[in-house]
Amino acid sequence: MQNPEKLIRKGLPRGHLKDLMVKLLLGAATYGVVIIALLLFAKIVKDGAPVLFKAEAPFVDFGFLLDKNETLHVFDDSQGVRHQLPASRYNEYLTAHADQPIYNEQTFSYSGGGIVGPIVGTILLTLGSMILALFFGVSAAIYLSEYAKQSPFIHAVRLAILNLAGVPSIVFGLFGFAVFVLAVPVLTSAPADRSLLTIPLFMGNYVISFQGWNSSLIAGCATLACMILPVVITASEESLKAVPQGFRDAALAMGATRWQTIRKTVLPFSLPGILTSSLLAVGRVAGETAPIMFTAAVAAKDDLPWESLANPFDLLSSQVQALPYHIYTLAARIPASEYTQRAQYGSVFVFLILVASLSFGSMLLRAKLRARIKW
Numbered sequence: 001m002q003n004p005e006k007l008i009r010k011g012l013p014r015g016h017l018k019d020l021m022v023k024l025l026l027g028a029a030t031y032g033v034v035i036i037a038l039l040l041f042a043k044i045v046k047d048g049a050p051v052l053f054k055a056e057a058p059f060v061d062f063g064f065l066l067d068k069n070e071t072l073h074v075f076d077d078s079q080g081v082r083h084q085l086p087a088s089r090y091n092e093y094l095t096a097h098a099d100q101p102i103y104n105e106q107t108f109s110y111s112g113g114g115i116v117g118p119i120v121g122t123i124l125l126t127l128g129s130m131i132l133a134l135f136f137g138v139s140a141a142i143y144l145s146e147y148a149k150q151s152p153f154i155h156a157v158r159l160a161i162l163n164l165a166g167v168p169s170i171v172f173g174l175f176g177f178a179v180f181v182l183a184v185p186v187l188t189s190a191p192a193d194r195s196l197l198t199i200p201l202f203m204g205n206y207v208i209s210f211q212g213w214n215s216s217l218i219a220g221c222a223t224l225a226c227m228i229l230p231v232v233i234t235a236s237e238e239s240l241k242a243v244p245q246g247f248r249d250a251a252l253a254m255g256a257t258r259w260q261t262i263r264k265t266v267l268p269f270s271l272p273g274i275l276t277s278s279l280l281a282v283g284r285v286a287g288e289t290a291p292i293m294f295t296a297a298v299a300a301k302d303d304l305p306w307e308s309l310a311n312p313f314d315l316l317s318s319q320v321q322a323l324p325y326h327i328y329t330l331a332a333r334i335p336a337s338e339y340t341q342r343a344q345y346g347s348v349f350v351f352l353i354l355v356a357s358l359s360f361g362s363m364l365l366r367a368k369l370r371a372r373i374k375w
Helices: 004-052 062-066 087-096 116-147 152-164 169-181 217-242 245-253 258-287 290-295 312-317 323-332 341-372
Strands: 069-076 082-086 103-113 185-188 198-203 206-210
Touching (some): 004 062, 062 116, 062 341, 069 116, 082 087, 082 103, 103 323, 103 341, 116 152, 116 217, 116 323, 116 341, 217 290, 217 312, 258 323, 258 341
Antiparallel strands (some): 069 082, 069 103, 185 206, 198 206
């Protein structure tokens, strides 16, 4: 019989080599993903930063951030100098130089001016969808975690929620178009001709008309909220379950009702986890193109969403621009040239900063709540 110590020593080098190979393979895969991400970000920063930042004070091109999007006019004057002017400045140039001819004129849609409209539209769509998703998502998570009894039906509901997370965004866009744009019921005194059904209320001329919200901000927010509901519900339910059962038992033993226990004991301690779910959803909401293409976004808009409105509620029924759709339009519908690159790269760079800022803000809020709440 061989010495056990010799057998152990004999097996060590081979096992150690295999362990080292697995470690190197996993490390290579991890750092490979990191390198690819860094190269992508470096490309965006390299091409986009010069559009937003400049060498002289104030070092930031606020015109690109605060001006409205316009058509870019490229032409040569009578002295052979090439000009690149957005539509508003181009009209001013023609007025000031009415007696001078221009040559080799070219126009590039959506490539002049700034991107304040898409920035504002993206922020409104993100905030609106997050408010809706958190309200309905947290409500559903509270019911599933605290009220619902374990049964085959509840298991089927959870499975359906998980399956929804894998549905492509284009499907949600078509769903939002069919439901929120064309069919959702509205209270009105003048139903549209395309209304699917009208129900009289016998209160003047008012009826409930199944005619939808048309392409609008509220339709886009509702569609995006439906898309991220599975993430919010699942993460919120796990956060609620992570709160120790003893907290609930103590509150109930002191005479609190079930809702008082949830509101005063469970929800405060689960808020950091719920905010984590919102953090995961913010990036997806802000970066989606297909859902808003069918429900809310337009390629060009002369006014900001709140301009030329009779009352503040009209904001919800107005169409908006959005950075993802703006980038898609520049990349897919406008012929690529040196004159469109400024708008393309600059929009992508600002979009990256915007998403990073929203995510960073959510992380700070989550860290602040987590520092205040301990058990």
